[in-house]
Amino acid sequence: MKYAGRLAAAAIIGVFSLAACGTDDNSGDTGTSTAPTGAATGSSLSGTINAAGSSAQANAMDEWKKGFQSANTGVSINYNPAGSGAGVQSFIQGTVAFAGSDSALNDEKGEPAQADARCKTGKAINLPMVIGPVAVVYNVPGVDGLQLSPKTIGGIFNSKITKWDDPAIKADNPDATLPSTAIQAFHRSDESGTSDNFTKFLKATADWPYEPGKAWPAEAKGQGAKGSDQIAASVKSTEGAISYVELSFAENSSLQKAKVANGSGEFVELTPESAGKTVEAAQVAGTGNDLKLKIDYATSAAGAYPIVLVTYEITCEKGLSATDLPLVKSFLTYTASDAGQQALTGLGYAPLPASLITKVRTAVEAIS
Secondary structure: OHHHHHOHHHHHHHHHOOOOOOOOOOOOOOOOOOOOOOHHHOOOOOEEEEEEEOOOOHHHHHHHHHHHHHHOOOEEEEEEOOOHHHHHHHHHHOOOOEEEEOOOOOOOOOHHHHHHHHHOOOOEEEEEEEEEEEEEEEEOOOOOOOEEOHHHHHHHHOOOOOEOOOHHHHHHOOOOOOOOOEOEEEEEOOOOHHHHHHHHHHHHHOOOOOOOOOOOOHHHOOEEEOHHHHHHHHHHHOOOEEEEEEHHHHHHOOOEEOEEEOOOOOEEOOOHHHHHHHHHOOEEOOOOOOOOEEOOOOOOOOOOOOOEEEEEEEEEOOOOOOOHHHHHHHHHHHHOOHHHHHOOHHHOOEOOOHHHHHHHHHHHHOOO
16 A cells, blocks of 8 residues: 555646547547646546446545546546446446446346447447456464465355365365364355456366356355455454455455465465466457457466456447546546556556557547
């Protein structure tokens, strides 16, 4: 958090030149910005941005709001971290200008077509903006440096492994002294992009018998908690607990994080850098300015931590109201700037790789 604080001034300077964004003149650089003469007098932008969605990016959004609103004192940003599913539905219904979602619009649920219909004159686009590494967090006093293979994680969350001294956990941790404490596995009770990404990881690596999705499969049982903050609080207060939550929430709550084996069998500690290696290898599955990603959860890249989510800002490439357009475009220009991305590293997130952030900036410029 100290690092993020040191970046506050840089973030604000980066925002001052954004006041003209959202017009037809988009020739300016969307990366690092230099404050023009007279920038200290503030921005001419005014109005309110209403947005909702991913709780995984709530801490990032708080930091971005602080920097953007400091430079644009006439702008208010209302972001409701109600969860990815709720955010997408709010966007489709037209009650928010953009949604934050930890997974792209879902083809099988018909979300792209519904979102396009909401945009009316254009298409909805998925813009990757935050890498939120997903930590496997636990509360087992006396057990430090826990290592877990994907198969073991799947067994725990499918209620097949129920004690901390189970042979499967012992095999992953041959030198550890493990208690016979009962495992208390927590999952998200609300529809969540974090659950979607976590179950995609399990499906790809762990013989997970259920289809991935934002809703936790009832057959897997376990205990539910709503939102990332309640997941972190539940693990913190429950001996024997284990769950999955974004790195920023794990760090804010000082939770123990397990090392997770990637596709090569290497147990990797979760850091922004190790998570970034997985996203760097992801493929863009969308077309045009839709930057939906395909992540390889079974990556064998050396030093790559395999459980990651990318939070997308979902909005209209064309079709935002005349009121929302300049505000949303300016704000997303800032979040994709060097200052906006660098501010994430002190919050438990990882900046987007250079090759991807260039595509994001191009897509934001195209919003009209």
